[in-house]
Amino acid sequence: MTLRTILHYPDNRLRQKCPNHDLFNDDLKTLVSDMFETMYFEKGIGLSAIQINVATRVITIDVSKEQDNQMVLINPIIIEKKDPILFDEGCLSVPGFYEKVERYNYIRYQAQDVNGKEFEDEASELLAVCIQHEIDHLDGKLFVDYLSDMKKSKIEKGLVKQKQHSTQIKRTVNPYIK
């Protein structure tokens, strides 16, 4: 179990189109368990492998309150979508910023589990939106891409400020520990 570092917008590594995942071995189990650990630690409900700089089509999700309903989606594909909605979204790669994005309230999807077995299921509301958000990551897309240039640059500047501020705090606390 290892906590991994999450890449932050506008890091270009988040822009990669991730290839299908085709090795269902112990390395995959380690990746998935590190993703859950990192996601829970950062208070997230969804994480894609590319957010921890692993360019492959692997997603972890847990939208339950008790954080006891782990979902792993490998090579997921949306096969049906209906009922457009506006959903207030955030992202672990865009910490502290939330904006409304148009999504679908119902989807049917296909994916493989951690053993490579294909399955099909439906999802609605928060889970449906989360799956759409995470699949976007696998294609190098972020929720900020749906926003106006003005909102996008406001978020970019805000994140730069945030980074400067947090390194400032670290310096004040102890100049020898990075």
Ligand code: QAP
């Ligand atoms: C994607 O997002 C999502 O800004 C997952 O400071 C978001 O887990 C799907 C988070 C909304 C559906 C609806 C964001 C944690 C977590 C932050 C997340 C933050 C701390 C975001």
Ligand code: CO
């Ligand atoms: Co995200």
